[in-house]
Amino acid sequence: MKKILLIALREYARQVVRKAFIGVLVFPLFIIAIGGVVGYISASATINSDRGVVGYVDPGNALANAARPPADADNTFQKFDTAEAAQTALEQKQIIAYYALAPDFAVSRQAEFRYWQNEPGRSVRRAFEAFARSALLADLPPATATRLIEGATFTQTTLDGSRAFDENNIMSFVLPFIAAILFIIALFSGASYLLQAVVDEKENRTIEIVVSSVTPMQLMSGKVIGLAGVGLTQILVWLLGASAAVFLLRDRLEFLQGIAIDPGFVALAFALFVLQYLIYGAIMAGIGSIVVDARQGQSYSTPFTLGAMIPWFFLTAILFDPNGVIAVVLSLFPLTAPLTLLVRYSMTSIPAWQLAVAIGLLILTAIGAMWLAARIFRIGMLRFGQRVNLSEIAANIRF
Amino acid sequence: MSMNAASSSNNTVISVAHLAKSFGAAKAVQDVSFDVHAGEIFGLLGPNGAGKTTTIRMILDIFKPDKGEVSVLGGPMSEQKKARIGYLPEERGLYKDLTVEQCVTYLAELKGVARADIKTRAARFFEQFDLTEHRRKKINELSKGMQQKVQIISTLIHRPALVIIDEPFSGLDPVNTRLVQDLLLEQRAQGTTIIMSTHLMYQVEEMCDRLVLIDHGKTVLYGGVDEIRRSHADRAVRVVVRGDLPAIPGVIETSRKGNERTLALPHGMEPQEVLAALVAAGVPIEQFELALPTMDDIFVKVVAGGK
Numbered sequence: 258m259k260k261i262l263l264i265a266l267r268e269y270a271r272q273v274v275r276k277a278f279i280g281v282l283v284f285p286l287f288i289i290a291i292g293g294v295v296g297y298i299s300a301s302a303t304i305n306s307d308r309g310v311v312g313y314v315d316p317g318n319a320l321a322n323a324a325r326p327p328a329d330a331d332n333t334f335q336k337f338d339t340a341e342a343a344q345t346a347l348e349q350k351q352i353i354a355y356y357a358l359a360p361d362f363a364v365s366r367q368a369e370f371r372y373w374q375n376e377p378g379r380s381v382r383r384a385f386e387a388f389a390r391s392a393l394l395a396d397l398p399p400a401t402a403t404r405l406i407e408g409a410t411f412t413q414t415t416l417d418g419s420r421a422f423d424e425n426n427i428m429s430f431v432l433p434f435i436a437a438i439l440f441i442i443a444l445f446s447g448a449s450y451l452l453q454a455v456v457d458e459k460e461n462r463t464i465e466i467v468v469s470s471v472t473p474m475q476l477m478s479g480k481v482i483g484l485a486g487v488g489l490t491q492i493l494v495w496l497l498g499a500s501a502a503v504f505l506l507r508d509r510l511e512f513l514q515g516i517a518i519d520p521g522f523v524a525l526a527f528a529l530f531v532l533q534y535l536i537y538g539a540i541m542a543g544i545g546s547i548v549v550d551a552r553q554g555q556s557y558s559t560p561f562t563l564g565a566m567i568p569w570f571f572l573t574a575i576l577f578d579p580n581g582v583i584a585v586v587l588s589l590f591p592l593t594a595p596l597t598l599l600v601r602y603s604m605t606s607i608p609a610w611q612l613a614v615a616i617g618l619l620i621l622t623a624i625g626a627m628w629l630a631a632r633i634f635r636i637g638m639l640r641f642g643q644r645v646n647l648s649e650i651a652a653n654i655r656f
Numbered sequence: 657m658s659m660n661a662a663s664s665s666n667n668t669v670i671s672v673a674h675l676a677k678s679f680g681a682a683k684a685v686q687d688v689s690f691d692v693h694a695g696e697i698f699g700l701l702g703p704n705g706a707g708k709t710t711t712i713r714m715i716l717d718i719f720k721p722d723k724g725e726v727s728v729l730g731g732p733m734s735e736q737k738k739a740r741i742g743y744l745p746e747e748r749g750l751y752k753d754l755t756v757e758q759c760v761t762y763l764a765e766l767k768g769v770a771r772a773d774i775k776t777r778a779a780r781f782f783e784q785f786d787l788t789e790h791r792r793k794k795i796n797e798l799s800k801g802m803q804q805k806v807q808i809i810s811t812l813i814h815r816p817a818l819v820i821i822d823e824p825f826s827g828l829d830p831v832n833t834r835l836v837q838d839l840l841l842e843q844r845a846q847g848t849t850i851i852m853s854t855h856l857m858y859q860v861e862e863m864c865d866r867l868v869l870i871d872h873g874k875t876v877l878y879g880g881v882d883e884i885r886r887s888h889a890d891r892a893v894r895v896v897v898r899g900d901l902p903a904i905p906g907v908i909e910t911s912r913k914g915n916e917r918t919l920a921l922p923h924g925m926e927p928q929e930v931l932a933a934l935v936a937a938g939v940p941i942e943q944f945e946l947a948l949p950t951m952d953d954i955f956v957k958v959v960a961g962g963k
Contacts (some may be wrong), residue, residue, distance in 0.1 A: 258795075260766055263762075263765055264765060264766075267762055271753065431789070433755060461749040461750070461751065461752055462745075462747045462748055462749030463748075463749050463750060463751055465713075465718070465743075465745040465747055465748070466743065466744070466748060466749075466763065466807075467763075467766065468716075468718050469716050469718070469738060469741065469743035470739070470763070470766040470767050471735075471740055471746075471766060472717075472735070542674070551793070635718075639713070639718065639747075648680075649680055
């Protein structure tokens with residue numbers, strides 16, 4: 258075990274200092290940072306332009322009893338006697354917009370919203386609507402009036418209560434998708450590092466020296482574990498970056514405020530990542546040991562990479578019918594299971610038996626793939642300068 | 657010549673009996689048997705493609721033999737035994753992106769040597785091999801000869817009881833060849849058993865105690881170096897005398913190189929009879945020896961004879 262750890266640590270250390278890895282690590286953070294800065298600036302700009310006094314012309318005196326917002330609210334309301342006076346104030350930028358209410362506003366609910374150049378955001382209209390409603394509710398007890406103005410938030414919950422979709426929490430729907438994308442990037446970059454590491458070890462002829470100290474299985478396990486660490490580091494750094502961005506921007510960007518991370522989802526994503534990584538790691542190590550160079554390795558690994566991407570091609574079918582035949586089949590097939598399960602998680606409550614069967618099959622496949630890869634590795638690792646053909650592998654695998 | 661590894665004694669470090677290994681249709685090794693004794697330098701010889709490397713890989717449990725038995729350090733290979741073996745394969749390399757120190761440390765750690773020990777042992781080796789000032793350089797900045805020295809350090813740093821070394825002198829200049837040769841002799845003096853595969857037959861004569869010659873995957877020659885040379889000797893003596901060489905009945909002078917004459921002996925005539933005749937004739941003898949063939953001659957004769 259100590260030797261496996263040594264190999265894992267060396268592979269980990271070797272990859273994380275590579276410029277290519279640092280690039281992969283930093284790129285999404287860079288995108289998040291750019292997005293954050295742009296979002297922050299535009300949010301600040303919007304908020305600033307939406308702050309200020311909103312005028313209203315109320316010939317029918319319908320809003321006489323309206324509850325005045327506190328003085329430090331983003332919007333306060335000023336009554337004008339005539340539309341002309343309000344227009345002048347607007348042109349002089351004393352107010353950001355004004356409402357011209359119909360004389361029979363209390364009955365007709367007709368009003369015109371006038372602004373200068375830029376249309377104020379929804380928050381301004383919502384604030385005025387609340388102000389107008391408060392006039393109609395002036396006779397009710399304050400608590401009742403407040404409830405009526407705030408309205409209701411609906412939360413859809415699945416029958417078993419395992420999944421809830423809060424209309425204010427759009428992120429609970431989006432997060433699994435983001436996780437699925439991160440998952441696939443980390444999986445394939447980890448697997449391609451592994452392929453490269455095995456090919457490198459063959460190319461620089463260190464493999465035979467190493468296997469005189471450790472068994473081929475130890476060497477392969479060490480590499481798989483070390484590079485799983487690299488993939489997890491990648492995900493972790495991205496998540497930390499995203500969390501930092503959310504933390505910094507949550508006061509500014511409304512959609513971030515409802516973010517709640519579901520621990521069940523995190524646990525599922527982690528388990529799926531580890532299992533699928535072990536399967537792909539074994540496949541890549543096996544391929545790395547039988548090819549001559551990295552380019553040949555890439556062409557051998559492409560079919561497997563496409564295999565894991567199959568759920569993307571069926572994304573529409575999965576989204577429209579998350580418990581349909583396609584979704585269920587893809588959830589159970591080990592190569593496509595992780596991505597399908599992650600996408601379905603956001604759409605539906607996945608039956609427990611499906612999760613259990615899918616994870617069980619993934620575990621069995623991972624064990625089988627590691628076993629097979631270790632044997633292929635033994636056959637291919639010392640074949641320098643020539644690839645090993647399939648019939649030779651079949652003839653030399655001993656069950 | 658014994659081909660039966662079952663006759664191994666307590667002194668035996670490696671015992672290989674009737675090994676066979678095929679890759680597809682290619683029979684890499686068909687029937688190889690030999691014993692390696694403790695504290696000797698054992699030559700593993702053979703032409704290219706004879707099956708030497710496959711045999712070594714089976715000894716090290718890198719390949720599983722199709723047939724035959726291998727016993728290493730008293731039994732089958734185990735993880736503990738791997739830590740007592742130093743192996744320098746023919747296809748060897750180093751981690752080019754690591755420094756000399758990092759590379760040696762990593763390979764020694766895989767052999768289970770503690771970090772503190774690695775540091776002191778490596779410092780001594782770097783000094784001995786003139787690598788101290790290069791120890792922080794990356795491997796790919798070193799010349800081929802220097803890389804070869806780093807590889808030899810990595811093979812010996814864990815103080816193995818058994819060293820298996822394939823072509824230890826390839827890529828080395830005469831000075832470093834001498835350095836490595838001395839180092840291997842020093843290791844033998846300390847009791848280390850060494851299996852050496854080389855194409856340099858004069859090195860075999862100089863360094864090896866015993867050898868096996870493999871050809872077409874089979875053992876064709878096995879035994880002590882002197883014993884083999886003697887058994888392949890033509891019936892001839894080499895003589896250097898002052899003055900003229902008197903005629904010795906039955907003996908034919910076959911060649912003359914400077915003062916040295918090679919005399920072929922007829923069947924039934926012993927070298928002692930030649931010596932006695934020379935002494936009786938009162939000729940001052942400066943040199944008298946059996947005309948033993950070189951290992952090079954034997955190698956060519958055996959391998960060419962097998963074709």
